[in-house]
Amino acid sequence: MGDGRGIVVLGGSAGGLLTALVLANGGNEVTVLERDAEPAPADGDEAWDSWQRRGVPQFRQPHGLPVRFMDVLDAELPDVAAAVRSIAPSTSLGAAAPDPDSLTDRERGFSITLIRRPTLEMLLANAADDHPGIEVRRGCARPRIRAGRRPPRPPAQRRWGGG
Numbered sequence: 001m002g003d004g005r006g007i008v009v010l011g012g013s014a015g016g017l018l019t020a021l022v023l024a025n026g027g028n029e030v031t032v033l034e035r036d037a038e039p040a041p042a043d044g045d046e047a048w049d050s051w052q053r054r055g056v057p058q059f060r061q062p063h064g065l066p067v068r069f070m071d072v073l074d075a076e077l078p079d080v081a082a083a084v085r086s087i088a089p090s091t092s093l094g095a096a097a098p099d100p101d102s103l104t105d106r107e108r109g110f111s112i113t114l115i116r117r118p119t120l121e122m123l124l125a126n127a128a129d130d131h132p133g134i135e136v137r138r139g140c141a142r143p144r145i146r147a148g149r150r151p152p153r154p155p156a157q158r159r160w161g162g163g
C-alpha cells in the first residue's frame, strides 16, 4: 500500500503507464510526465492511423505480449487485460489471443498475444486518465537526470623515454 507520498513517473509510454497504474492501485498518488503532447485517442484505428508519438520510434508496429506479461496483467490490471484480449483478434494480426483454456501448458508457455502497439498504449493511457490517483501531464519534458558526480579520472600516465 502507498504511504501517501506522491510519486512521479518520467515517460508516459507502456512502461511508465503500467507502473503508474500498479502504483496507483496500491494507494499512491502518481504524476506521469510525458514529453509528447498529443493525448491518447479513444479509438484503436485512430491511434494506429494518426496518434503522433515521436518519443517511441517503434510505435507503429505490432507488439507481442508474452504469456508472462499477460499473467501479470491479469493479476494486476484485469480490466486492461480483458480489453487487450477483446481487441487483439480484431487487429488483423493473425491468430492472436488464443483461448488460454484450449492450450496445453507447453503451448501456453510459448503463446504470444499480438496487438498493435498504439492500441496497447491507448488502453493503458485511457485507464490512467480514468484513474483518480493518476495525473498524466503531456507535453512535459523533464531535463536529463544526471546519476551523480562523474568518477574521478585516473591520473595521467607519464611516458618515459622516447619510445
Ligand SMILES: Cc1cc2nc3c(=O)[nH]c(=O)nc-3n(C[C@H](O)[C@H](O)[C@H](O)COP(=O)(O)OP(=O)(O)OC[C@H]3O[C@@H](n4cnc5c(N)ncnc54)[C@H](O)[C@@H]3O)c2cc1C
Residues within 6 Å of the ligand: 010, 011, 012, 013, 014, 015, 016, 017, 033, 034, 035, 036, 054, 055, 056, 058, 061, 062, 063, 064, 065, 066, 140, 141, 142, 143, 144
Ligand atoms: C523495434 C522494437 C520492437 C519491439 N517489440 C516488442 C514486442 O513485440 N514486445 C515487447 O514486449 N517489447 C518489444 N519491444 C520492447 C518494448 O517496446 C520496450 O521495452 C518498451 O517500449 C519500453 O517501454 P518504456 O515505456 O519503458 O519506454 P519507451 O516505450 O521507450 O517510452 C519512453 C517514453 O518516455 C518519453 N520520454 C523520453 N524522454 C522524456 C523526458 N525527458 N521527459 C518526459 N518524457 C520523456 C517518451 O516520449 C516515451 O513516451 C520492442 C522494441 C523495439 C525497439
